[in-house]
Amino acid sequence: MDDIDKLNRIIQRGKPLQKGEYLYRTNDVFNAVFAIRSGAVKAISISEKGDEQVMGFHLLGEVVGMDGLAENIYNNSVIALETSSVCEIPFNRLEELSLLIPTLQRHFLLLMSREIKHDQQLIALLSKGSAEMKISTLLLNISTSNGLRHLSTNNFTLPMSRVDIGNFLGLTIETVSRIFTRLQKNKVITIDNRSISITDTSALRTASSGA
Amino acid sequence: MDDIDKLNRIIQRGKPLQKGEYLYRTNDVFNAVFAIRSGAVKAISISEKGDEQVMGFHLLGEVVGMDGLAENIYNNSVIALETSSVCEIPFNRLEELSLLIPTLQRHFLLLMSREIKHDQQLIALLSKGSAEMKISTLLLNISTSNGLRHLSTNNFTLPMSRVDIGNFLGLTIETVSRIFTRLQKNKVITIDNRSISITDTSALRTASSGA
DNA sequence: TTATCCTTTTGATCTAAATCAAACCGAAGA
């Protein structure tokens, strides 16, 4: 509890981000990581050809910004998908605090290690998965993320557009749309624009691992 | 130099691994990371369906095993692609040493952060890239990795089979083979089984970023 | 040497997803 007190003292509650606002941009100097307190954000990078690549979505409870640690500048830009509030965790003060709370270093390594694990699961999905597997997996990921935060696992609103989903998963918006309608036809989900209900979780799970 | 001495003391020079031997396996207890001193290894994970997914190749000078940090067990298995020797860096002693060498913690964070960056580049490639982009990029990565270690950037032997390349990049072996012959026909590379020469680096670079 | 096994290449066909094209459906403003 004492530790938590110390931690709370260095955490800054930020002003909410409006939809489309940047939390940070590629090549900004790295000085903090951020915890999402409400809303949702996407991380993007810009390819050599100048087009956007969505690197990931981050929902309530997740931490972003760790990618800046290596070169001391952020690799990605992070943009709010909807009105969102974040906690800023300044990194220099965190390092100094780490000396006081030895477990904190460990926590940080854990956080990064988890990100690596997550990225690797994504690599496997993108490398092997069909369009249906990709989208089913995305939906399940959002669902379980909601579960961890005691939100509904079966009914939620997608914070991101079809464009973002397609960009993230390496699919066109048309394919994304078609897969949604197919899953609906198969009574796996119900979808109306961005609001979605999972009506058959086990079928979705089957679809996500290659029907 | 003193620091290096301390570090050298905890590093263990291991016996060489024969081709096909495991360095560690998924779910082994995590207790060390490993630096590749010679040869090459692949990291693989096994999907729910039981088939192998190649997560990456690691050549001379790279460090593997960081993925085990989060849950204290390795997420992947690592297998030698050819006779290889590795240095084992025990993690418990490294942590204790970190207290003596403050920069070491930082180095470790850097290492992980770099891995995240690397994974994210791969995600972008797998998500957006054509077969030709994927293979060109892989070749360039091996080439630049060789450059860093003062090996030839233009002539080298691929340590991995077509099967492994295809598995890693999400392509079939037939496609891998066809792309190789196409690149050869276009006078970008010369390839004879596993031995490869890059004859036109800038063309390869163009191909890797989407011709 | 031939025989066996494994990897790689090449060719013919098929298919999942991309592309091209158009219609549809809110939401925001005039």
Place this chain on the structure above:
DNA sequence: TCTTCGGTTTGATTTAGATCAAAAGGATAA
């Protein structure tokens, strides 16, 4: 109210890469 403008859906066609099939090398052993 009508109109415009994103975002989304649906349909027709094309294509990159998968799949199916077979031949060609290369290595090891008998």
